[in-house]
Amino acid sequence: MDSCTLQLSAEACQAVRHLCFSWLPLSGILPPHHESHAQVMTYRKEQYSDVLHALEVIRFISDATPQVEVYLHMHRLESGKLPRSPSFPLEPEDEVFLAIAKAMEEMVEDSVDCYWVTRCFVNQLNNKYRDSLPQLPKAFEQYLNLEDSRLLSHLKTCSAVSRLPYDLWFKRCFAGCLPESSLQRVWDKVVSGSCKILVFVAVEILLTFKIKVMALNSAEKITKFLENIPQDSSDAIVSKAIDLWHKHCGTPVHSA
Numbered sequence: 001m002d003s004c005t006l007q008l009s010a011e012a013c014q015a016v017r018h019l020c021f022s023w024l025p026l027s028g029i030l031p032p033h034h035e036s037h038a039q040v041m042t043y044r045k046e047q048y049s050d051v052l053h054a055l056e057v058i059r060f061i062s063d064a065t066p067q068v069e070v071y072l073h074m075h076r077l078e079s080g081k082l083p084r085s086p087s088f089p090l091e092p093e094d095e096v097f098l099a100i101a102k103a104m105e106e107m108v109e110d111s112v113d114c115y116w117v118t119r120c121f122v123n124q125l126n127n128k129y130r131d132s133l134p135q136l137p138k139a140f141e142q143y144l145n146l147e148d149s150r151l152l153s154h155l156k157t158c159s160a161v162s163r164l165p166y167d168l169w170f171k172r173c174f175a176g177c178l179p180e181s182s183l184q185r186v187w188d189k190v191v192s193g194s195c196k197i198l199v200f201v202a203v204e205i206l207l208t209f210k211i212k213v214m215a216l217n218s219a220e221k222i223t224k225f226l227e228n229i230p231q232d233s234s235d236a237i238v239s240k241a242i243d244l245w246h247k248h249c250g251t252p253v254h255s256a
Contacts, residue, residue: 048112051077060086068101071115075122096171097122103175107184121191125173129195136170139199143248144206151210160219165227169202170195177227182234189242197245204241208233 051074055061060073060082072094076082090098101118108114125133141161145152155161168177174186178201189197206213209229216222 044116045112048074048115067111068098068105071101071118072097074115075119078119092167092171093126096125096167099172099175103180103183106180121187124191125171125195129190132195133170136195136199137164137166139196140164140166140169140202143199143244144203146248147203147207147244148210151206151214154214155206155222158217158219158222160222163219163223164202165223168227170198173198174201177229178234178238179231182238185238185242189245194245196249197241200244200248201238201241204237204244205229208237208240 052061052070055070055073055077060077061070065073073082073086075097076094097118100122101114104114104118104121108117141152144155152161155164165177168174173190174183178186186197186201205226209225212225213222216225
């Protein structure tokens with residue numbers, strides 16, 4: 001790796017770190033008044049340690065427990081949803097939490113910050129966007145039709161519309177689909193107040209890989225491809241998705 005690449009990597013890391021900390025007040029982790037931040041962060045660290053210790057005492061976690069699973073158990077305990085045993089099967093909402101936590105772990109170095117940002121991000125999805133998220137597949141179909149009706153017709157002919165990876169796109173907010181360097185730009189919009197950006201990322205993915213999708217003739221093949229899209233186009237996809245967002249929604253004022 002040359003010095004230029006190293007410099008860019010450092011700049012990228014700094015940008016992600018700055019973005020994640022800018023999420024703290026928006027996510028409800030920090031109050032808007034800066035003079036209170038130190039006190040609140042001290043409280044958050046103490047609470048993190050207390051919950052972690054409680055899980056260790058009841059032997060839900062050990063030194064061998066993956067960090068994202070530690071976050072999940074902490075979230076379950078604080079939400080009053082801790083199962084009787086750590087070996088209980090995961091609920092769909094747990095799978096979502098783990099996917100988001102795994103992606104967040106790549107963006108936020110400190111474990112305390114990572115847990116709180118993940119927890120509040122997931123809570124925002126479950127609360128603020130609870131009614132909006134189920135409507136996103138319909139909106140996706142609407143905007144894809146406006147952008148490329150022929151592509152939508154192909155999906156319908158293949159009976160693929162109802163089998164697209166909506167959970168990956170909308171419930172997990174593309175965690176596990178886009179690399180973190182692209183994902184953080186999308187999540188910035190979600191945290192700022194608009195989950196509709198997710199629709200335009202999905203639309204742009206279809207538009208970007210139109211030739212490939214049009215060549216596939218079954219719902220299974222289309223879905224499998226869309227769940228594992230090439231990563232090298234991700235930054236361009238997100239940039240174009242943001243342009244689409246502005247095109248169809250004007251200049252959104254942080255609305256869902």
